[in-house]
Amino acid sequence: MRPYTQMKDTPLAWIGDIPYHWKLSKAKRLFKIVSGSTPSSSIDNYWNGDIDWITPADLSQLGNDYVEFSARRITKSGLDSCGAELVPRSSIILSTRAPIGSLAIAMKSMCTNQGCKALVPEGGHAVYAYYFLSIATEQLNLRGRGTTFLELSTDELKSFPFPAPPFIEQQKIAQFLDYETAKIDVLIDEQKRLIGLLKEKRQAVISHAVSKGxxxxxxxxxxxxxxxxxxxxxxxxxxxxxxxxxxxxxxxxxxxxxxxxxxxxxxxxxxxxxxxxxxxxxxxxxxxxxxxxxxxxxxxxxxxxxxxxxxxxxxxxxxxxxxxxxxxxxxxxxxxxxxxxxxxxxxxxxxxxxxxxxxxxxxxxxxxxxxxxxxxxxxxxxxxxPPLIEQKAIVEEWHRFKSNSNQLTEQAEKAVELLQERRSALISAAVTGKIDVRDWQPPAGSDTVDSNALVQTERHYG
The missing domain is CATH 3.90.220.20 (DNA methylase specificity domains)
Structure with a gap:
């Protein structure tokens, strides 16, 4: 990817220079910020309804970028009782305390508790903003306040800086990142599967050695x-x-x-x-x-x-x-x-x-x-x-096997670390304007990995 030809300064070192035609905006100019709330736990009629009620714990347990279901659900009367607000599909759900920074894109209409806030697009592109916030966790936490635990206030979130390219360019950046991160994620998953298989092999080798010799x-x-x-x-x-x-x-x-x-x-x-x-x-x-x-x-x-x-x-x-x-x-x-x-x-x-x-x-x-x-x-x-001499032989063989297994595991873990660093660097470069993806197109003859990435793209842009 080539760089933009004209750049301009920003006052924020963590964002750096941005393309000349981009704006440095704030969250409140691109999104409606919606706070959450909790119905009374003592009133049964408020709970076990059909409205998903997202908490920071729900976000922390996700394995992908999207949230569709919550561990607990509330009723319409529960929603009305506490002043919570339903937010539409494609809103960004962000945890703003315990911890600050977990996030996902809503796959349907839902609400949140007071530990989360929703960013409802009003000029900002949800997927582009999701990627930007995913690399801004440290900065979000720096704006948190509190003694028992840090909490990001509505005012702090509203004033949070956002690099804002034209909407069509936000869309292109989001498409590019969906495609490229999907490829990296497949490679990460392969290494994690290898780590899991090595762990299973260790377990099998141990169980066999101490029962069969x-x-x-x-x-x-x-x-x-x-x-x-x-x-x-x-x-x-x-x-x-x-x-x-x-x-x-x-x-x-x-x-x-x-x-x-x-x-x-x-x-x-x-x-x-x-x-x-x-x-x-x-x-x-x-x-x-x-x-x-x-x-x-x-x-x-x-x-x-x-x-x-x-x-x-x-x-x-x-x-x-x-x-x-x-x-x-x-x-x-x-x-x-x-x-x-x-x-x-x-x-x-x-x-x-x-x-x-x-x-x-x-x-x-x-x-x-x-x-x-x-x-x-x-x-x-x-x-x-077994006899003592055989016990010692089994232990020695186990140490040889474990040494080799540890080496393979360390290599796989290092590969995961490097891939995750590559993923974060790519996202950061794209959402802060360090690479120009306006002319990017998915390669012709995409393989299965690329097709999966395009499915994600169609989900949000089709």
Whole structure:
């Protein structure tokens, strides 16, 4: 794409120069700004109607640029009761608090709560404006005010600057970006699918290694445990307690939500055990007044277990390879010392499907969103264990596989990062006039990716 031949200054460094024939306008001159509201939650007749009522949470959970449905819906009487206003299809719905900056284009008439505002086109092109706002999140947040949480006021949004090319040019920019970002999005999705497949492969390799071993020709036997199935006949089936020498837990202390630096004490977060490695960077700095209360220092060669968490994460584990010296456990994590076994083999087992299946059977709790495991139930989880020399061989093979898998995952994640940067840079260049797309046309003989992009274009411009 070539640049525009004539440019002019703007007073805003983040927008920079714009084409000479463009205007630097404000949101209120291009859109009607509509605030949202919430009906009384105590009146049943206001809820479960047929009017979609968009909240910041709805916008944050979207996987694309459009919003059609909300998690909760209201009735006409609910709408009338709170002063909310229906906005038409193609309005931009923008979250203006908790967080500021999530946005989507309305696919039909809808309303919002007070955490969102709608920009109804009155001279501005919705899709062009959507792309511009998508790269302006930082600037929107700088205009937020508040102590408990930041909120972007109606006046601040009305005065928000907008580069404003002629409407037909806004339309062309939107068409160009729909087409080009669709191609980039396909490439991003391919890399994300690869990351997902690598994760599935890791899970499959672990589950097979800790239940079938490395020898595909080994004679098998019924383990007698539903979740283990058949195991090599020379393996022993036992409870975890046969290999547990000590279970320790820490203390809940007041801590700042920043990682501990050198000379400071830190307490691990439960998020330290979310992956298949212990992430010691997931810790909080213990406040000075609480340092005397910490207990259970993190030690090397220990299994770390989340004894209380959500149903999906209760029982999640990590393995401590080193002794950081300044990190301690909270009361929701156990530190387990193992004996008469290769400790990392047991850690591998806790990453397997058979372990997760057994944990689901024994976790309990008064709340469906927070579950816990009794220590005795954890100790009674069944595991199939080969001779020690075979345990070590399995662990060594796992480390080789994991190293290669990590490398491939890092490459895919880097590719996603670069593609996302390319996407943002392309949008920024187009909506601030750094590239001239007025003569752009979709290439002839478009492939499937291009056709999908054109479907988007026809949806908004046909």
């Amino acid at each position: 490395l020898n595909p020709d080994a004679p098998m036997k019924d383990s007698g445990v539903e979740w283990l199935g058949e195991v090599p006949e020379h393996w022993k089936v036992a409870s975890l307690k046969a290999f547990i020498r000590l279970v320790e837990s820490g203390t809940s202390v007041n801590a700042a939500d920043t990682p501990a630096s050198e000379g400071e004490l830190g307490v691990l977060k439960t998020s330290a055990v979310y992956g298949d490695e212990l992430d010691v960077n997931q810790n909080k700095t213990v406040v000075k007044e609480e340092e005397s209360r910490v207990s259970c220092q993190l030690k090397a060669n220990r299994l770390i277990v989340s004894r209380m968490n959500t149903p999906e994460l209760v029982g999640a584990t990590g393995f401590s390879l080193t002794n950081p010296g300044n990190l301690f456990l909270p009361d929701r994590l156990w530190q387990i010392t193992l004996e008469n076994v290769e400790a990392q083999f047991i850690f591998m087992f806790t990453l397997s499907k058979s372990y997760r299946s057994q944990i689901k059977l024994v976790c309990a709790g008064a709340s469906s969103s927070m579950q816990n495991i009794a220590q005795e139930d954890f100790k009674n989880v069944k595991v199939a264990v």
